Amino acid sequence: MSEDQKRQLESQLWGIANLLRGKISADDYRDYILGFIFYKYLSEKQHLYANTLLETEAVKDYKQLKDPNLLEAIKEESLETLGYFLYPHELFDAIAARGNADTEAESNYILEDLKAILNHIEQSTMGTASEEDFNALFEDLDLNSTKLGRTVAARNSIIAQILNYLNKIDFKLEDIESDVLGDAYEYLIGKFAAGAGKTAGEFYTPQQVSKILAKLVTTGKTRIRSVYDPTCGSGSLLLRVAKEVEVSEFFGQELNRTTYNLARMNMILHDVHYRNFDIRQEDTLEHPQHSEERFEAIVANPPFSAHWKSNTNPLFETDERFARYGRLAPKTKADFAFLQHMLFQLSDNGIMASVFPHGVLFRGAAEGAIREYLIKEMNAIDAVIGLPANIFYGTSIPTCILVLKKCREQDDNVVFIDASGDDHFIKVGNQNELRDEDVELIVNTYRNRETIEKYSYVATLAEIAENDYNLNIPRYVDTFEEEEPVDLEAVAEDLRNLDSELKSNEVSLIGFCKQLGISTPF
Numbered sequence: 471m472s473e474d475q476k477r478q479l480e481s482q483l484w485g486i487a488n489l490l491r492g493k494i495s496a497d498d499y500r501d502y503i504l505g506f507i508f509y510k511y512l513s514e515k516q517h518l519y520a521n522t523l524l525e526t527e528a529v530k531d532y533k534q535l536k537d538p539n540l541l542e543a544i545k546e547e548s549l550e551t552l553g554y555f556l557y558p559h560e561l562f563d564a565i566a567a568r569g570n571a572d573t574e575a576e577s578n579y580i581l582e583d584l585k586a587i588l589n590h591i592e593q594s595t596m597g598t599a600s601e602e603d604f605n606a607l608f609e610d611l612d613l614n615s616t617k618l619g620r621t622v623a624a625r626n627s628i629i630a631q632i633l634n635y636l637n638k639i640d641f642k643l644e645d646i647e648s649d650v651l652g653d654a655y656e657y658l659i660g661k662f663a664a665g666a667g668k669t670a671g672e673f674y675t676p677q678q679v680s681k682i683l684a685k686l687v688t689t690g691k692t693r694i695r696s697v698y699d700p701t702c703g704s705g706s707l708l709l710r711v712a713k714e715v716e717v718s719e720f721f722g723q724e725l726n727r728t729t730y731n732l733a734r735m736n737m738i739l740h741d742v743h744y745r746n747f748d749i750r751q752e753d754t755l756e757h758p759q760h761s762e763e764r765f766e767a768i769v770a771n772p773p774f775s776a777h778w779k780s781n782t783n784p785l786f787e788t789d790e791r792f793a794r795y796g797r798l799a800p801k802t803k804a805d806f807a808f809l810q811h812m813l814f815q816l817s818d819n820g821i822m823a824s825v826f827p828h829g830v831l832f833r834g835a836a837e838g839a840i841r842e843y844l845i846k847e848m849n850a851i852d853a854v855i856g857l858p859a860n861i862f863y864g865t866s867i868p869t870c871i872l873v874l875k876k877c878r879e880q881d882d883n884v885v886f887i888d889a890s891g892d893d894h895f896i897k898v899g900n901q902n903e904l905r906d907e908d909v910e911l912i913v914n915t916y917r918n919r920e921t922i923e924k925y926s927y928v929a930t931l932a933e934i935a936e937n938d939y940n941l942n943i944p945r946y947v948d949t950f951e952e953e954e955p956v957d958l959e960a961v962a963e964d965l966r967n968l969d970s971e972l973k974s975n976e977v978s979l980i981g982f983c984k985q986l987g988i989s990t991p992f
Contacts, residue, residue, distance in 0.1 A: 476650050480657045482639045483507065487661070489635055493628060498617045500662045501610040501728065502632065504655070508735040509608075510636050511651060512554060512591060513562035514643050519552055520544050533558050545594075553600030553744040560587045566637040569630030580633075581613045581626050600744040603734055610728050652709070652740035659704050659736070663863050674703060675771040676861060678904040679825065680710040685913045686823040686853075686873055687767040688714040696721060698765035700754040700772070700811060705733035707769045708747075709740050720747040721763060723754045755807050756783070758791075760815065768812045768822035774865065775827055778804040790814065795843045797836035805830045806840045813850060813874055821852075823873045828856070831870060831941040842939040845884075845931065850874045853885040853916050856943045858895040858902045870943070873916065884934060885919050886946040887912060887926045894925075924949045 483503075490499045520532035523544055529535050532544070535558055548555040558564070565587065569580040588608040595604040619625040641651050656677075663674035675683075684707070688694065693716040699707050702722030711717055720742060724730040730751040737747045750759035755778050780786055780798040791814040792798055792807065799806040805826050812822050830837065831854065844850050853873035860866040868890060889895075889912050895902045915926045927946045937945050983990040 476653065479639070479641075479650060480654045483654055483658055484661055486632060486635050487658075489631060490628070494617060498615075502618075502629075504658065504662075504732060504735065505608060505611045506632055506636055507655065507658075508739060509588065509591075510562040511641065511643070511739055512552075513556055513560075514641055515552060516548060516554075516556045517561055518643055519548060523547060533561065533564070549594065549598050549600070553595060553598070553738075554591050554604055555594040556587070556591065560590065562633070563637050566630075566633035569626070570634045578630060579622075579626055581622070581629065584629065585613050603738075603744045603747070603749075607731055607734060610731055652736075655736060655739050656706055656709070659706065659732070674863065675707055675825070676863070676903070677706075677710075678906075678909055679771070679857070679861065680707050680769075681909050682855075682871065682904075682912055683707060683769040683771075683823045683825070684710040684714045685909070686871070686916060687711065687769055687821040689821060689917055691715055693718075694766045695719065696763070696765045697767040697769065698722065698760065698763070698812075698815060699768070699770050700758075700808065700815075701725075701770055702733050702749065703729055703771070705736040705749065707771065709736065709742075711767055711769060712740075712742075717767075718746065720749075721760050721765065722747075722749045723759050724749065724751055725753050727751060754811060755779075755804060758811065758815075763815065764817040764820070765815055766817050766820045768816055768820065768824070770808065770812060770822075770824040771862075772805065772808040772824065772826070774805070774867070774869075775802065775829065776804040777802055778807055780804075780807065795840045797839045799840065800836055803829070803833070803837070806837055809844075809872065809874075810840070813844075813848075813876070816874070816876055818876050821873065821875055823871055825857075825862075825869050825871055828868055828870055828942075830872070831943065838939070841941065844874075845934060845939050848876075849878060849881055849931070850876060851884055851941070852878055852880075853887065854941050854943060855887040855912060855916070856890045856947075858890045858904070860900075860902045861895070861904070863901070880919060883919070883928050883930050884941075885916055885926065885928055886941075886943055887915050888943050888947040888949055889925075891924075891949060 486503050487499065490503070494502070517532050520535070521530065524530050524532060524535065524540075527540065529537070535541060541557065545555045565580055565584055568583070569578055571578040588611060592604050592607055595601045613625065613629060615625075618628050643651070659674055660677065687697070688711060694711075696719045697708055697711045697717050698721040699705075700723050702708060702724045705722060708720045708722055720737065722733060724733055730749065733749050737749065738744070748760070752759050778799070778801060781801045786792055786798055791811050795810065799810070809824065809826070809830070812824060816822050830841070851872065852875050855871040855873070857869045857871065859868040862869065889908065894908045894911070895904050897903070915922060919928050920926055921928050925947065929946045933946070934941070980990050
């Protein structure tokens with residue numbers, strides 16, 4: 471599929487939002503649009519797969535199949551291969567056609583049937599290997615919600631419109647070399663994030679930042695065994711890593727239930743097999759779900775300076791993730807708690823890269839002690855990268871990326887990069903945005919461990935110790951621009967000319983006042 475066709479698909483999908491704008495609030499229609507796109511994807515995937523199984527049968531189109539024995543055989547194969555099952559009458563285009571029927575002979579009321587179909591997709595997986603990945607996947611699609619309309623008829627009409635619009639879009643799933651639909655889904659998530667205000671950070675990391683993190687953790691590799699995100703949101707960071715190298719398994723954890731559902735949908739839409747991803751819903755710091763695993767790549771964009779229960783849960787003091795540092799991260803700033811959790815889960819040959827607020831670089835007290843231990847005792851910090859302000863949805867604060875390894879190749883220095891200067895981003899609307907060349911400069915500077923004037927500096931551990939383990943970037947990267955010398959004689963001449971001009975204007979004003987017969991202001 472060409473780039474133009476891809477853009478066309480993105481535009482078509484975003485058109486549903488325009489269709490609903492003014493009828494449903496933006497905060498509400500996101501879940502419905504993304505959920506129904508996912509249902510259409512599952513339906514078309516089922517149809518295509520079933521047709522491959524029917525190639526040697528008399529009936530070759532699954533939509534026409536009635537034979538109960540063949541249906542049962544296809545169900546068994548589908549659950550094993552796809553992880554779910556849909557009957558022919560449950561396919562997307564069948565229910566969409568019913569919802570938009572214009573004859574009196576056929577009712578266009580579909581809400582109850584649609585609800586039953588979505589429930590059946592989840593129930594079809596019960597007792598199978600994919601049960602956990604599909605469990606309660608459509609729970610945010612409340613078809614009886616008054617947000618869709620005050621009456622049943624109004625709700626039915628809105629849903630029928632969405633299905634009808636989607637039914638006209640060709641997802642081109644037979645193009646198995648293309649990840650166009652998954653990319654279009656990511657595009658939609660990004661568009662929703664742009665309008666979500668402060669909540670955007672809960673489910674989306676800007677694409678260019680995702681690209682940086684993915685490139686950093688895959689440095690020197692073409693294939694990795696596992697990638698992990700402890701605050702995975704919609705799963706976009708995990709999937710971005712797979713665009714850089716071949717990934718065998720994806721792991722993630724997400725606290726927000728709606729976002730957790732979105733992450734699982736996003737994985738499946740990107741054709742990640744249900745056996746190859748494990749996304750869990752829980753509080754990562756309180757109840758880590760993958761404690762026994764160690765990951766070759768870790769990427770994250772944790773909530774900035776979140777509150778956590780370090781002061782109320784005594785078990786944290788003996789928790790393997792935190793105990794060795796001697797101090798716990800402050801209860802109002804969980805940034806280092808997330809960092810410690812990730813470093814604990816990192817394999818010896820792994821790389822982790824995560825976004826944090828700048829405070830982690832210089833705040834003192836417990837955070838200062840943890841930072842010193844990370845550098846002095848563990849020698850785990852590999853790079854510190856400053857990003858422009860106002861680059862994330864929902865917050866304008868400047869942020870940084872910390873890169874950590876357990877076994878560093880260059881273990882006597884740390885690379886500092888200041889990519890926050892005006893020359894290293896562009897303004898798009900109300901946001902600042904990194905360009906491809908900005909991303910490449912960051913990544914190449916890290917990989918080459920270069921010192922570039924006013925951009926980067928490779929600091930020795932001794933220098934960092936001299937700075938009391940303060941990692942504030944301006945201590946290492948000098949971006950000061952000398953001002954041009956001031957010509958005082960020229961300034962004096964300008965002032966003399968200005969004084970002369972003022973006196974001339976004063977004389978003119980006095981003349982005007984006399985002509986008008988009014989007093990002068992002097």
